[in-house]
Amino acid sequence: MSTPAPRPRIRLDKKEAKAGDLIEVKALVAHIMESGQRRDKDGNVIPRKIINRFTCEVNGKLVFACDLEPAISANPYMQFKFKAQESGKVVLTWIDDDGSKIVGEETLTVS
Amino acid sequence: MMSTTRRGALVLGGAVIGGAVLGMPRTAAAKNDAEDLIKAFTGGASVAKGKVKLDLPDIAENGNTVPLAFTVDSPMTADAHVVAVLVVAEGNPRGGVATFHFTSDTGVAEASTRIRLAQTQNVVAVAKMNDGSFFSDTRQVKVTIGGCGG
Numbered sequence: 001m002s003t004p005a006p007r008p009r010i011r012l013d014k015k016e017a018k019a020g021d022l023i024e025v026k027a028l029v030a031h032i033m034e035s036g037q038r039r040d041k042d043g044n045v046i047p048r049k050i051i052n053r054f055t056c057e058v059n060g061k062l063v064f065a066c067d068l069e070p071a072i073s074a075n076p077y078m079q080f081k082f083k084a085q086e087s088g089k090v091v092l093t094w095i096d097d098d099g100s101k102i103v104g105e106e107t108l109t110v111s
Numbered sequence: 112m113m114s115t116t117r118r119g120a121l122v123l124g125g126a127v128i129g130g131a132v133l134g135m136p137r138t139a140a141a142k143n144d145a146e147d148l149i150k151a152f153t154g155g156a157s158v159a160k161g162k163v164k165l166d167l168p169d170i171a172e173n174g175n176t177v178p179l180a181f182t183v184d185s186p187m188t189a190d191a192h193v194v195a196v197l198v199v200a201e202g203n204p205r206g207g208v209a210t211f212h213f214t215s216d217t218g219v220a221e222a223s224t225r226i227r228l229a230q231t232q233n234v235v236a237v238a239k240m241n242d243g244s245f246f247s248d249t250r251q252v253k254v255t256i257g258g259c260g261g
Binding site for chain 2: 037061062082
């Protein structure tokens with residue numbers, strides 16, 4: 001487990017918005033998403049290792065979340081929208097099967 | 112006389128082998144749990160068609176990464192909003208794909224991601240509203256190269 005946590009790629013379609021505007025978030029993180037259904041050359045099952053939960057919080061308030069299963073492609077991509085209400089931090093969190101977290105952050109200004 | 116019995120034996124043998132081969136996928140493949148997942152998600156409530164629009168390609172050349180998007184028709188207010196959307200794949204080794212969670216702060220019930228499909232199959236999205244009603248949409252995707260192989 002020496003590989004460093006990958007840095008997620010996050011894009012908000014706008015970082016300055018009016019209250020009530022919809023903000024589109026596109027987020028991608030490098031992850032193998034090993035399904036636990038594949039076998040290696042010797043026929044042993046390769047253990048499952050996936051991101052099983054993704055959340056988006058704005059100033060600590062949950063606005064979007066997803067529970068992922070092995071049927072989500074490697075390097076999971078998430079696109080969604082949320083309603084801008086106040087300026088603050090948009091925090092995206094990816095939680096691995098092993099409990100480790102990958103966290104990315106953007107700042108949103110709402111006028 | 113000799114030849115007819117031999118032919119008979121061949122036909123009989125062929126039928127037995129053929130039957131075994133045909134029967135194999137059914138007995139060997141574990142049951143896909145998509146139906147059970149929907150039941151657990153709805154708690155047995157009835158699911159109506161409509162409101163949900165699932166967007167997937169008709170033909171996916173690579174089952175390893177198939178773009179999936181959905182939108183649910185809802186005002187997304189505190190009084191009326193989508194709580195969650197369950198996506199299942201009926202022809203994968205396991206049915207579960209993802210469960211998306213929304214609140215009235217989400218503003219709009221839509222999302223997109225990329226999924227794995229092992230073979231040509233139906234993908235189902237079921238939306239749970241805050242009033243306890245359920246709506247769904249189903250799309251069939253033809254998969255050229257499966258996405259769950261080793």
